[in-house]
Amino acid sequence: MEVTDYELFEVPPRSLLLKVETNDGLVGWGEPVLEGRAQTAAEAVRELMDTYIVGADPYDIELLWQQMYRSGFYRGGAVLMSALSGIDQALWDIKGKALGEPVYELLGGKARERIKLYAHVSGDDLGDAARSRVEEGFSAIKSGPGVDLEHIDRTPAVEEARENVRTMREAVGDDVDLMLDFHGKPSKPMAKRLVGELEEFDPMFYEELLGPEKNDLLPDLAERTNVPLATGERLYGRWEFKTLLESGAVDVIQPDISHAGGITELRKIASMAETYDVALAPHSPLSSVALAASLQVDACTQNAIIQEQIVLNEDVPNYLTDMSVFEHDDQGYVDLPSAPGLGIEVDEDFVREMATEDAWDAPVVRRKDGSISEW
The missing domain is CATH 3.30.390.10 (Enolase-like, N-terminal domain)
Structure with missing residues (x-):
């Protein structure tokens, strides 16, 4: 062939x-x-x-x-x-x-029967949005703190973040996993404040408190909180994860199967992480193709704990002929795919219909003084 x-x-x-x-x-x-x-x-x-x-x-x-x-x-x-x-x-x-x-059978076979998916929460009313995702059958949700911070910000901004997180926690109760994604936006001084201020809301983990170029600062943050730290969506290959794992600062790594080297490399990164007792929660805010590829690695990886997805959002186009492969139970667990390869059938006609050369540009976010911030 x-x-x-x-x-x-x-x-x-x-x-x-x-x-x-x-x-x-x-x-x-x-x-x-x-x-x-x-x-x-x-x-x-x-x-x-x-x-x-x-x-x-x-x-x-x-x-x-x-x-x-x-x-x-x-x-x-x-x-x-x-x-x-x-x-x-x-x-x-x-x-x-x-x-x-299925690909996972070629990688050693399954390590589990199912994997938990989580859903994103956003919008003006974070409480209602969080409650809606739980009603859709997810027992794990992720959101940001809902506030743009200055490099060194005042107490009202921190209180706004606390109130946003409190609203989500009260809306879904104590039995739902709540992950907080900071997108690398906080500066080091603000990250030091946030890890303490938000701990009472029992986050499953803090994600990307700092941008990837500041990962050397994570050990100090890890010492300031009992909440697990997660990062890795903007690291490319096992050698970049090596330094992160050796630091002992992270509890969850989040390599992206479309950035970190594909199925081949993600499997190796996951095995490296297992030797440091670090969990795997693959990053995947992409289409059903990347999600299907991620699930193949989740299926055969002992330390995989949860999987990101956006394809079950109503506003995300469906590029498969059959989305039932991602049907989940009332806790968000999806059965392992059983069809050959990635386990999906792409709707090529719809892909061609939707094809463009300008699908999306990253937003430009500015601080109050006009300087550029992370988004």
Whole structure:
């Protein structure tokens, strides 16, 4: 078997889908997106596909991964790793379909029967939004603190964050897991305040209290709170996670299967984390393709604890012919996929209908003085 052709589709809300074809008629799908820079990632995909993948045997996934990663000399980083990630997903999809098995069976078989999904909460009324997600059958939700902070802010801003988190906790009660995602927005002094001020609301974890370039400051924050710290969505490959894990500061890592190296690398990162007693909660605010790929790793990974998703939101387009693969029970648990490959069937006609070259641009957020803030 050999790879013969490929196509790329940028689709809303912020995805780039890759279709890879073989001479046997098999098709694999992956999601090599870099949100807000989809066309930049697309050009990197074309270079890698044309140079290394077209004409190659799609069964040779590890060899091709190493070839894409090492042969260019300059390696890693957001663009190249995102491109590599989606290609890797598509190759695993092809191999699973060819062998008639879900990808997780090719990675050693299942470590569980089901995995818990969580839902995002946003909007003007965080309490009502949180309650609605629980009523939809989720027992775990995630939201930000709902306030933009200055580099050094005053008590009223911190109190606003406390009130927002209190509103969500009171709306859903004590039995629902509440994760707090800071998107790397707080400065170090504000992060030090927030970890103490919000602890009484019993968060499942604090996510990205600081941006990835400040991960060396996380040990100090970890000493200030009993709440687990989580990060990793903006790290690319196991070598970037190595330093983070060695610091002992994090309890949950969140590699993204479309940025950190695909299925091949995410599995290795998860195994590294297990040796440090660190849990895996893959980042995936993307389409059903990335979610399906993430679930394949969750299925066979002992330290996977929960899975992010946005595809069950009403306002997110459905790019599958059948979304029942993501049906969950009243606690948010979804059964492991049983179909071959990634376990999904992409609705290619709808993908083509929705394709664009300008699906999404990252927002520009400014502080009160006009300077640029994280979003």
